[in-house]
Amino acid sequence: MSMVRASALSGYRELVDELGGRAEPLLERFRIPASAMSEPQGFLSYSALIRLLEQTAQELDCKDFGLRLSTRQDLGILGPLGVAVRNCETLGEAMQCASRYMFVHSPAISFTPHAAERSDRVLLVFQILLDKHVGPSTQVTELSIGLVVRIIAMLTQEAAPLVGVRFRHLSCASMGSYRAHLGAPVSFGSDVSAVELDMGKLALRIQDASLQLRELAEDYLELRHADPHTPLSIRVRLVIQRSLGTGAASCIDVASAFALHPRTLQRQLRREGTTFEKLKDEARSELARGYIANRDLPLSRVAALLDYSEQSALTRSCRRWFGQAPRQLRAGQLAH
Structure with a gap:
């Protein structure tokens, strides 16, 4: 069973409460212990996370639930990987670091740099690596892409390296919601789900990065794996x-x-x-x-x-x- 850090549910209970729902019955339905909310270092089934988010969006009639949840998360949910990414020297190095160690957060997903159609662009492609199809994964995909957009903005102090967002699925929320949460042109029905970046902006330096902290975090990641x-x-x-x-x-x-x-x-x-x-x-x-x-x-x-x-x-x-x-x-x- 492919797992994900329980921190992937950070902000879930609060958002469900805000939308007038109850988190516990939903968690119980997918056999996710309520204690996962207070134990972010633990792990839960990635398939269960996919189903939970889809069901929550449906029951609460909140088509942009994944996007909304992304606004309640940040680099901290990645634990030691987040420390390593935050302390890379440039945005490009941070992308490579995240790609290399994403399996520590969850072996069920990957974020990998790929060439775009234009030579001055690069794609950071999101993939779900489960062996079995578990049904629609719209909400978890939008949560993941939305979180990456937030992290990129934080690392670059909103220096606008993002030029677009692509989703394999069709639009499920209003375009206003996508614009508000992602701040870039969005296309649907694409071959991949990805964020598209200006290649020249990969050299953007990350402020207050600490080489020592990065090395300590990467050492920890290497040692544990x-x-x-x-x-x-x-x-x-x-x-x-x-x-x-x-x-x-x-x-x-x-x-x-x-x-x-x-x-x-x-x-x-x-x-x-x-x-x-x-x-x-x-x-x-x-x-x-x-x-x-x-x-x-x-x-x-x-x-x-x-x-x-x-x-x-x-x-x-x-x-x-x-x-x-x-x-x-x-x-x-x-x-x-």
């Missing part, structure tokens, strides 16, 4: 290196990223001939030279970035690694 043949020690060292200086590089923190007890993590690392402490020391050593060479970084800050509580601990480690104290190492690098 990693190739099982990749040695644990390699994955642990990567997490340590990304986490140093964030206050989350302890054995407990790193073990938590792998959903392991710290003792279990240590035991598995010993089987690979290493320890958490050794991996952390190697990660610190690898980063130290670059930090020390940066004259704009006080050595007290270097110590903090390497997760040392005192500068004297950095000094002792540098002497062990490089045979010199940090000040001597910095002076030598500057002399060259």
Whole structure:
């Protein structure tokens, strides 16, 4: 059964209430626990979500229910994927990141960049990947496309990269509703459901993006869905290196990223001939030279970035690694 994060229903109960309906009987009909509303990290059946939204739109006589629900959601429903997307450098990178990791939100859907008929345009195509046809999916498609439009506007500060929206299905709501929610020309009966973007706008920079946050989020996504043949020690060292200086590089923190007890993590690392402490020391050593060479970084800050509580601990480690104290190492690098 293909699943989707329960956060896909964010705002559902409130919208149903606002339209004069009751959410619980609808959820129960499709065997979706009411607790999903308060447990967004959980998962529910994607087929059930499709049927729920279609039935809700019909019973409440709200043909644009999916579009309305999209206005109550944002990047936050994507969890760690949302963090990675929000902190990409450009809109184009954000699209690639979302496409690569969308399966983490739900393996039942994809958003993939495709060439458009015009060379200066690109399509971000939405697809439902279920093996079995579950009936009409108009509402979930409009919810998904509407949410993407909102996310693009947020990432680009409404710099108008969107030039059109396409739906495979026929229009089911008023054109006024589509214009209000999507803010771009809409066509129906298309070969694909997609948003159409100006190719030149893919280079738009995302304000306040943090490379460190993006790398941490992508590391998390990779680790939770990693190739099982990749040695644990390699994955642990990567997490340590990304986490140093964030206050989350302890054995407990790193073990938590792998959903392991710290003792279990240590035991598995010993089987690979290493320890958490050794991996952390190697990660610190690898980063130290670059930090020390940066004259704009006080050595007290270097110590903090390497997760040392005192500068004297950095000094002792540098002497062990490089045979010199940090000040001597910095002076030598500057002399060259």
